Amino acid sequence: MESSRACRGRRAHPPRSRPLLYGALATAVVLGSTAAGTAYVKARAHSGMRPVSSTASPSPSPSASASASAAASEEASVEPAVRPTTDYDALLASAMKAVDVPDGAEVSVAVLDLDSGSGATYGEGAFDTASIVKVDILAALLLQAQDEGRELTAAEKSYATAMIENSDNASASELWRTIGAAEGLNAANKRFGLTGTSGGDGMLWGLTQTTAADQLRLLRQVFGADSELSEASRTYLRGLMERIAVDQRWGVSAAADGSAWALKNGWLPRTATGLWDINSVGRVTAGGRDVLVAVLSDDNTTQARGISLVEAAAVAAVSVFVREDVSASASVSASATVSS
Structure with a gap:
């Protein structure tokens, strides 16, 4: 059965955003009103944060408002991490x-x-x-x-x-x-x-x-x-x-x-x-x-x-797919046929 041999070439979850909280905070900054402050307190309670007194809380400064807005923007921009693939x-x-x-x-x-x-x-x-x-x-x-x-x-x-x-x-x-x-x-x-x-x-x-x-x-x-x-x-x-x-x-x-x-x-x-x-x-x-x-x-x-x-x-x-050791236990029979 011999012939000439053919040639061969050899996520990371983003932190939970709190749009209600930041929206209420922004409203309080712009209006400086008691109603806005009340909205802020309610927003904190809804988000699970510790309640604060609406009469005791001072209005945030412009710099604090800017920081809060930046933090909100940063939170919203976080994307899930790409899961690495296996080679x-x-x-x-x-x-x-x-x-x-x-x-x-x-x-x-x-x-x-x-x-x-x-x-x-x-x-x-x-x-x-x-x-x-x-x-x-x-x-x-x-x-x-x-x-x-x-x-x-x-x-x-x-x-x-x-x-x-x-x-x-x-x-x-x-x-x-x-x-x-x-x-x-x-x-x-x-x-x-x-x-x-x-x-x-x-x-x-x-x-x-x-x-x-x-x-x-x-x-x-x-x-x-x-x-x-x-x-x-x-x-x-x-x-x-x-x-x-x-x-x-x-x-x-x-x-x-x-x-x-x-x-x-x-x-x-x-x-x-x-x-x-x-x-x-x-x-x-x-x-x-x-x-x-x-x-x-x-x-x-x-x-x-x-x-x-x-x-x-x-x-x-x-x-590669089975991480524990596998045993190579097969043996060659002395009576194996010479060709097939």
């Missing part, structure tokens, strides 16, 4: 400083807190999808079936289960043909809002090019409410991603609390270089928050090192 991209970049990225390897991360709707990205450029494209293939199939007003056939469901849960390549190839290969994938992705993903040539679906930001957009189609996919389609796809084979339960799941995750991983050794593409996408629950994460990497010297990089990046990304 999540900067927070993610800071968190990624703790991630050991081996020399020569590249990594890109995109993360979204479903509770707040805030997100961040780190890194750029296009990467080979390897088997994470299988989520995209099934999403495209479900969208086509919706358009046709039909359910998936028994055969399609069988292929979908094997393709997602076990990362079966033959099943992926069958559904790749069903959706119309790259043309069908690209058409679905246009509706999904993916702008940096292009289907692989011929039957080379694993060499589909994508970005971390696009994978996050796809995850929102699967796990979000605002989606081209129906609720039934989203529930079906999510269910498969929650039942990944035991030997493939690594990647973004490292940032989850226990088994509260849904994912799809991709791993591909490049025969021309001997280096590995290692990717992981999905939803994790940590600290009571649901977070979508997409981590893409390439040029890893070994599969194990690539997995470690992806897991560390996922933990760093989730930490």
Whole structure:
């Protein structure tokens, strides 16, 4: 499944104003009358200030009147303070400083807190999808079936289960043909809002090019409410991603609390270089928050090192929104398949 690699770029509240008080005071200054003084006393009582005797209070001097008017003007001009915004991209970049990225390897991360709707990205450029494209293939199939007003056939469901849960390549190839290969994938992705993903040539679906930001957009189609996919389609796809084979339960799941995750991983050794593409996408629950994460990497010297990089990046990304420590407890099974 090798071909020439596509090029990649690497308030404060203002004090309560007292217009009645200052209006009465101004009237007392101008008229100097008993009625105006009485209005001033009533205004103080209405404003909650300590009452004063209307007969004992001297008329304010012109300078005092000017000061009171200035104070009133100053009070009226106070504006609510602007609430500062959070730069999540900067927070993610800071968190990624703790991630050991081996020399020569590249990594890109995109993360979204479903509770707040805030997100961040780190890194750029296009990467080979390897088997994470299988989520995209099934999403495209479900969208086509919706358009046709039909359910998936028994055969399609069988292929979908094997393709997602076990990362079966033959099943992926069958559904790749069903959706119309790259043309069908690209058409679905246009509706999904993916702008940096292009289907692989011929039957080379694993060499589909994508970005971390696009994978996050796809995850929102699967796990979000605002989606081209129906609720039934989203529930079906999510269910498969929650039942990944035991030997493939690594990647973004490292940032989850226990088994509260849904994912799809991709791993591909490049025969021309001997280096590995290692990717992981999905939803994790940590600290009571649901977070979508997409981590893409390439040029890893070994599969194990690539997995470690992806897991560390996922933990760093989730930490931006989950303030307590999250445990990276996933381990790599010795029986993991060599390629997917």
